[in-house]
Amino acid sequence: MAYYPHQSIPDYYLLDDLLTDEHRLIRQSTRDWVEQFVMPNIDQAAQQHQDLPSLMKELGNIGALGPYIPEKYGGAGLDQISYGLIMQELERGDSAVRSAASVQSSLVMYPIFEFGSEEQKQKYLPKLASGDWIGAFGLTEPNHGSDPGSMETHLQDKGDYYLLNGAKMWITNAPICDIAVVWAKAEDGKVRGVIVERAMEGFTTPETHNKWSLRASKTGELVFRDVKIPKENVLPKVKGLKGPLSCLNSARYGISWGVIGAAIDCYCTALQYSKERIQFGKPIASYQLQQKKLAEFLTEITKAQLLSWRLGVLKNEGKASPAQISMAKRNNVKMAIDIARESRQILGGMGIVGDFPIMRHAANLESVITYEGTHDVHLLITGNDITGFNAF
Structure with a gap:
């Protein structure tokens, strides 16, 4: 059994029709980089507890750092859908890669751009966008x-x-x-x-x-x-928790896209394996229980894609609320970790070894479901929004 790179992603509801040519080009270029730079090296890096060498410079070279920051400050001036698609492809490689880009973009560059002085923007943003500074x-x-x-x-x-x-x-x-x-x-x-x-x-x-x-x-x-x-x-244009919480909203939005990539990698691996793994004289993909798992994976991925795409449209229009972002982050991370765990079962014992990405994704997602707001906290944010009562 061999693990092959996945050159396509599931698009059961033809969401590509809702993307522009630029969106698809950005996604493909990021995917190509992930296939060439991340996939061949990520298992060894994770096994040895090491980061990928020159990762931030590489991310800067492909425009993945602060992609929505204006070009005058070193960014690419892209929209929020583009940012989401980049995060999706990076996390298809590994959550650590997406995390590095997400922190740099949404938690460091974003507050300097939104709340910093012109001098701060000129001093820091270009070097952060290029990956020269981390x-x-x-x-x-x-x-x-x-x-x-x-x-x-x-x-x-x-x-x-x-x-x-x-x-x-x-x-x-x-x-x-x-x-x-x-x-x-x-x-x-x-x-x-x-x-x-x-x-x-x-x-x-x-x-x-x-x-x-x-x-x-x-x-x-x-x-x-x-x-x-x-x-x-000191960032001159903000006081209070509005500052850090607005950064987290940007990061959480990117996570809602990113974890779709992790789920897709697990789904594609499980689907491929199930077609090749023979038990009792036929591929395990021909058995009902495996088809149930795979059909549910695709259903949940499709729902998550629709949720993040619509949220991206709202972000582009300046209409996305923090509660809407919380819903997408919570739903999509839970979707991804469930798919990782169930995909591991389809692979049986092979699911725990580094030849396949599933156990690595499952372990990573245990962090993602906790950081940038825990799973339970996001539930209470939604509860507060719909009832008007703060349960914290």
Whole structure:
């Protein structure tokens, strides 16, 4: 049994008819890069707990970093559907690859573009778009995950500069970041965003080891001990939790697309295997229970595709609400992790080895279902939206 790259993706409801020629070209070019750069190397990287070499530069070269940022700042000036399709193809390769691009795009470049000064945009965005600089996003803390309003990281105004103290954890790209967009409470209790640079004294980024998930991605902490933050490094155009939460909305939208890619890779692998695996004299694809699984996989993928496509249209029109984004993130990640688990069963014992991508996707999705808002928190966001009662 061999694992072959999948050159096409399921499109049962002909959603390609709703895409532009540019959308399809962007998707294909990203897919080609994933087939050439990610697929041959990702199993070894995950097995050895290493990131892919030169990943951020490669992502910059294909325009996957901040693709919706205007060209004047180094982005590609693409729409939200294009961003989603890029995320889908990256996560078909691995969630760690999509996470790296998602953090750089939605959690670092987006807040600098939306809330930064012109000087900050000119200084940071082109280098982030090219992958010359790697960014991290600091919101989650050791004691505060789903409740960011209780963060302990704080800023003190020292006249000519701010003093930053505290710690963030579970931070993608932390050990290798050149800058970090960090959210901290000022003395007035308002949350502010600051740009912390690698060379600043008192800033350290210890790596998180022994992960069973996202093993091809660097994760770590951001630790601040009396870090002097120049006042020009504060994001001037936002105060309060609106800043970090708007970043998370952008990232969650990208995740809703990305996990479709992981689900597709599992589905295509299971379908291919079921046609070739002979038991009791015929392919297991000819048995009812396997057909039930495969038919349900395709149904759920199709539903997720429709959900993310419509959300992308709403994003392009400026109409997508945070609650709508939460629904798509929650539904699609659950869809993908369920398909990964059931696909593993179709492959039997072969499903646990690195020759096939399924166990790797399943382990990665255990992180994706938790980060950027847990599965349960997104359910409560929807519940709050439809009832008017806050259950937090």
